[in-house]
Structure formats: C-alpha cells, structure tokens
Amino acid sequence: MGMTISEKIMAAHAGMDSVKPGQLIEAKLDMILANDITAPIAIREFEKLGVDRVWDRDRISLVPDHFTPNKDIKSAEQVKMVREFAARMNISNYFEVGEMGIEHALLPEQGLVLPGDLIIGADSHTCTYGALGAFSTGVGSTDFACAMATGKAWFKVPESIKFVLHGKLNRWVSGKDVILKIIGDIGVDGARYMSMEFTGDGIKNLSMDSRFTIANMAIEAGAKNGIFPVDDLTIQYVKKAMESGRRKDSYKIYESDPDAGYSRVIEYNLDNIEPQVALPHLPENTRPVSEVNDIKIDQVVIGSCTNGRLEDLRVAAEILKGKKIKKGIRCLIFPATQKIYLDALKEGLIEIFIEAGAAVSTPTCGPCLGGHMGILAKGERAISTTNRNFIGRMGHKESEVYLASPAVAAASAVLGKISSPEEVI
Amino acid sequence: MEEKLKLKGRVFKFGDNIDTDVIIPARYLNTQDPKELASHCMEDIDKDFAPKVRPGDIMVAGHNFGCGSSREHAPIAIKASGISCVIAASFARIFYRNAINIGLPILESEEAAREINEGDTVEVDLKNGTILDITNGKKFKAQPFPEFMQEIINAGGLINKTKKELEAKNV
Numbered sequence: 018m019g020m021t022i023s024e025k026i027m028a029a030h031a032g033m034d035s036v037k038p039g040q041l042i043e044a045k046l047d048m049i050l051a052n053d054i055t056a057p058i059a060i061r062e063f064e065k066l067g068v069d070r071v072w073d074r075d076r077i078s079l080v081p082d083h084f085t086p087n088k089d090i091k092s093a094e095q096v097k098m099v100r101e102f103a104a105r106m107n108i109s110n111y112f113e114v115g116e117m118g119i120e121h122a123l124l125p126e127q128g129l130v131l132p133g134d135l136i137i138g139a140d141s142h143t144c145t146y147g148a149l150g151a152f153s154t155g156v157g158s159t160d161f162a163c164a165m166a167t168g169k170a171w172f173k174v175p176e177s178i179k180f181v182l183h184g185k186l187n188r189w190v191s192g193k194d195v196i197l198k199i200i201g202d203i204g205v206d207g208a209r210y211m212s213m214e215f216t217g218d219g220i221k222n223l224s225m226d227s228r229f230t231i232a233n234m235a236i237e238a239g240a241k242n243g244i245f246p247v248d249d250l251t252i253q254y255v256k257k258a259m260e261s262g263r264r265k266d267s268y269k270i271y272e273s274d275p276d277a278g279y280s281r282v283i284e285y286n287l288d289n290i291e292p293q294v295a296l297p298h299l300p301e302n303t304r305p306v307s308e309v310n311d312i313k314i315d316q317v318v319i320g321s322c323t324n325g326r327l328e329d330l331r332v333a334a335e336i337l338k339g340k341k342i343k344k345g346i347r348c349l350i351f352p353a354t355q356k357i358y359l360d361a362l363k364e365g366l367i368e369i370f371i372e373a374g375a376a377v378s379t380p381t382c383g384p385c386l387g388g389h390m391g392i393l394a395k396g397e398r399a400i401s402t403t404n405r406n407f408i409g410r411m412g413h414k415e416s417e418v419y420l421a422s423p424a425v426a427a428a429s430a431v432l433g434k435i436s437s438p439e440e441v442i
Numbered sequence: 443m444e445e446k447l448k449l450k451g452r453v454f455k456f457g458d459n460i461d462t463d464v465i466i467p468a469r470y471l472n473t474q475d476p477k478e479l480a481s482h483c484m485e486d487i488d489k490d491f492a493p494k495v496r497p498g499d500i501m502v503a504g505h506n507f508g509c510g511s512s513r514e515h516a517p518i519a520i521k522a523s524g525i526s527c528v529i530a531a532s533f534a535r536i537f538y539r540n541a542i543n544i545g546l547p548i549l550e551s552e553e554a555a556r557e558i559n560e561g562d563t564v565e566v567d568l569k570n571g572t573i574l575d576i577t578n579g580k581k582f583k584a585q586p587f588p589e590f591m592q593e594i595i596n597a598g599g600l601i602n603k604t605k606k607e608l609e610a611k612n613v
C-alpha cells in the first residue's frame with residue numbers, strides 16, 4: 018500500500034523507507050518553536066538536561082507574542098528570561114517587539130518553515146504550517162526543551178482522514194468558513210490524534226491565506242496536523258519567503274500516493290458552503306450565518322494566527338470602507354505581523370479602519386486568549402476571527418465568543434449584531 | 443524520582459471536552475509557579491475546586507480531556523492542586539503527551555469515566571492499570587500505555603530519559 022504525504026515526511030525524517038499508522042518513531046526536526054508562555058517552562062527544563070548549548074541555533078524560533086508588548090511585570094519578566102536565553106544560546110530567530118508577529122503568521126512569512134519539513138512547536142496551532150505541505154504539530158514545553166538539546170522528537174504516526182474539496186468558494190466565503198463547516202460536521206474530537214489531509218481539485222481555488230486558516234484550525238477538531246499538497250501557489254509563496262535568507266537549506270515536495278490508506282474520506286463542494294458562525298462555547302457549534310438571528314455584540318476582533326493576514330484585512334476593509342462601526346461597539350483589528358501591518362498601511366487599509374472607527378493594534382495575540390488588549394466583561398459578547406470560543410477564552414467566564422470569518426466580523430461591526438456581509442454591501 | 447503506584451482519593455467529576463482554558467485560564471499564564479497555577483485550576487467552571495481538593499484526590503472526566511492549547515501549565519496546575527491522577531474516557535493528544543512528560547498519572551477508560559460518580563472514593567493501581575470504585579464496588583481496567591510511554595514514565599519523565607540518553611552518548 019502507498020503512503021500519505023504525512024507518512025512520507027515522517028518516514029524520511031526517521032530515516033526509514035516506510036511507516037504505518039500507529040508506529041512509534043524517533044525523527045529529526047527541521048524547525049522548532051516556542052513562545053513567551055511556553056518557552057519559560059522549556060528553558061527551566063532545558064537547564065536540567067545539563068547541556069550548555071542548543072542543537073542548532075538556526076533551527077529554533079522563539080517568538081514572544083502572547084503577552085507582548087509586555088502586559089504586566091510578570092510577563093515582562095517571562096519575556097526577559099526568554100530574551101536572555103536567546104542571547105546566551107546565540108539563537109538566530111528570536112523576534113523582538115517591533116519585528117515580531119504572531120508566531121504562526123510570522124514563521125511562514127519569514128521562510129522559516131518549508132514544504133516537506135518536520136516541525137514541532139510548543140503551541141497547539143503549530144499545525145498551521147501544513148498549508149505549505151509540511152508536517153507540523155503542537156507539543157508541550159518539555160518536548161520542546163528536549164528537542165532544543167537533541168533536534169529530535171518522538172512521534173506516533175497518525176492515521177489520516179482525507180477531505181476532498183471540489184469547486185470554488187462563493188463571494189464572502191473563505192477558508193475560515195470551510196474549516197468551521199468541517200469542525201461542525203466532525204466535532205471537536207472528530208480527528209483526534211489524526212492527520213487531516215486536504216486535497217481535491219478545489220484546492221487550486223484556495224488562496225494561501227485561506228489554506229493557512231484551514232490548517233490552523235485542524236487542532237480544533239483534535240487533529241495532530243492538517244496538511245495540503247504543494248502546488249504552484251505554494252512554491253510562489255515559499256520562494257518569496259525564502260528571500261529572507263533565514264533558512265540556508267531548501268525544501269522538498271512530498272505527495273500522497275494514489276493508493277495511500279485513509280481511515281475516512283469526506284467530500285465537500287466549496288460552492289455549497291455558506292459563511293459560518295461557531296456559537297459559544299465550542300468551535301463545533303457552527304451554523305450558517307443566515308440561521309443566526311439577532312445576536313447583539315459588544316466587541317469585534319479581527320486578527321490572530323487564524324485570520325490576521327493581508328487577505329483577511331483586505332476583506333474587512335472592503336466591507337468597512339466608507340462605513341462606520343455601530344455606535345457603542347468596539348472593533349479591534351490586529352495585523353498578525355509587522356510586514357502585514359506595513360503592507361496594509363501602504364494599501365490604505367489602515368486608513369479605512371481608522372476612519373470607520375476601529376482601533377488598530379501592533380501585532381499581538383492579545384484578546385485571542387483573553388490576555389490583554391480587549392478583555393470582555395461579565396455578560397459581554399464578541400464576534401471574533403480567532404479560533405477558540407471556550408468558556409472564559411476572551412475574558413470573564415460569563416462572556417461569550419462567536420467565531421467567524423473577517424467578512425462576517427466586519428459586517429457585524431457595522432450593524433452591531435451578527436450579520437452576513439450581504440446585509441451591509 | 444519516586445512515583446506512588448497505589449493511589450486513593452475522592453472523585454471530582456467533569457464532563458466531555460474539558461479544555462485547557464478551563465483547566466487553567468490564559469489570564470494566569472504570566473507565571474510558571476505551580477502553586478499559583480493550582481490556585482486557579484478549574485475556577486471558571488468550579489470556583490471552589492482548588493480549596494476543596496485534598497492531596498490524593500482523583501479527577502474523572504469524559505471524552506477529549508485537555509483539548510485546546512499546548513500549555514503544559516494545565517497538567518502542572520492539576521498536579522500541584524493535589525490531584526493524584528486523572529481518569530478520562532479519552533484525552534486530547536497534546537495533553538496526553540504533556541501529562542506523561544511531566545509525570546502526572548493519567549488513565550484512559552471509557553467505562554470508568556461513565557460509571558464512577560462525583561464524590562466516590564476510588565483506588566487506582568498504576569502498575570497494572572486497575573481502577574476500583576470503593577463506593578459502588580465496580581472494577582475497571584485502563585488502556586495500557588505503549589511501551590515507549592512506559593519508558594518515559596519509568597525514567598521519571600521525558601527530561602530524565604533524555605538526560606540519560608545524552609549522558610550515554612558523551613561517554
């Protein structure tokens with residue numbers, strides 16, 4: 018039997034000809050990542066290993082993005098610890114405020130993650146890089162600490178579910194709606210421990226930004242990774258990103274064999290997908306926006322590693338152009354990286370946002386995890402382009418988060434209630 | 443590292459899809475202090491959890507326990523709260539890995555998760571994976587760990603295992 022793209026990447030990194038689902042392997046890593054929340058624990062654990070250097074200073078990325086710019090003294094101390102460690106170990110890819118971005122938008126943009134890579138990150142949304150045809154998955158701080166010393170990690174080869182996408186998305190429908198629809202269908206543990214492989218003739222109609230959004234939320238279905246095939250669009254993206262010169266090696270393209278084994282195959286016609294909204298308190302509580310009636314909101318958040326990329330900001334600007342955010346509503350917009358921020362500025366998007374009455378922030382995870390920069394009070398409700406709507410995720414335990422695309426979020430900001438883009442345009 | 447192989451405690455029971463934001467809300471992740479993390483453990487769904495737990499108590503939950511973030515603060519908070527072991531119908535992948543890595547005993551058993559009730563007294567034998575509900579007299583057997591997980595557990599966590607391997611390489 019043939020192998021899936023995920024199995025091929027794992028086999029190659031384990032130095033084996035083939036692997037099977039369920040098999041336990043030790044494999045070499047191409048890139049590892051941690052942030053200001055997970056790195057401090059990892060550094061403490063790393064110090065217990067009794068080694069005085071890291072495995073490869075160019076293959077470790079440290080991105081303080083969650084509580085930065087430092088929200089309080091404690092987070093300032095956590096980041097200081099990470100900064101000093103990075104300096105001591107001479108780590109090349111430490112990103113300071115001013116050059117940083119949200120890790121999962123930043124690493125692909127900087128050419129730090131490439132097709133065919135095997136990547137672990139001490140952050141659950143590390144699965145985002147599957148959009149580039151890499152196998153990447155989230156782990157904890159201890160796994161990251163050991164990988165910093167050895168450049169290796171243990172894996173159980175996952176089973177794969179194949180999602181075959183056909184057709185083309187309608188206007189105002191994006192990758193966010195596709196992944197919310199899928200999670201609504203299979204549930205928050207529908208792909209637990211598994212690989213979600215996206216394929217089919219519809220892929221060519223999905224932008225890179227939509228692919229990142231889809232792979233990003235694979236974890237919300239419990240998956241170990243989400244992965245896409247590599248096509249011309251991917252290569253174009255990667256070539257541009259590699260101009261940073263941060264990775265000295267090159268990439269490798271893997272493809273699933275036609276006779277690879279899948280535990281399930283599910284087909285979707287992209288033409289039939291409507292804009293979706295996930296109701297509190299699980300990403301699987303999805304409905305088409307047309308069935309969500311009269312839900313008033315207090316806050317709108319557009320940004321995050323899911324939907325803070327340039328295409329997301331463009332869609333939001335298209336809807337907000339020449340309009341005003343409804344009085345009494347806070348609309349917060351977070352470009353995911355400094356580069357995205359600058360591109361948005363040059364394109365005039367930032368001006369549109371400010372004229373509409375939105376607040377635009379420097380890149381940070383901020384409100385996505387209820388960290389800072391937009392916390393909800395008791396009883397408040399937000400529509401957000403982020404990826405989790407768990408209890409208390411954006412603030413008070415009695416606040417509510419509705420997940421949606423930038424188009425739906427922007428339309429909702431104008432009308433003050435959850436709305437479809439068509440109601441505004 | 444000495445691991446207690448027989449555990450006995452009262453049960454705190456939770457439902458399906460208990461996520462890491464519930465186990466330890468992100469607003470408290472600006473610290474790594476286990477005691478401080480423990481004081482906020484589960485507070486958004488049970489604000490008296492931390493003060494009520496006595497050392498040795500056991501947490502029982504449904505499917506997909508620990509879904510969401512990769513934060514190791516979640517198993518650390520549970521461990522530091524005094525909970526000696528988590529029994530669930532199933533665990534989310536990263537939580538499972540983290541719990542093993544830091545040495546928080548976890549057991550997977552759908553039956554036990556269904557039949558054990560809040561407040562029951564339960565005895566767990568980690569060595570052979572048996573669970574006894576003393577209150578209702580029922581006995582359960584947990585899924586055995588894969589061999590390499592067992593190696594990590596026996597070594598006293600991933601750091602100790604890696605440390606030994608690194609030392610072996612240097613000689």
Ligand code: SF4
Pocket residue numbers: 083119120121140142321322323381382385386403404
């Ligand atoms: S934006 Fe949100 S989901 Fe993404 S890395 Fe930051 S906290 Fe995590």
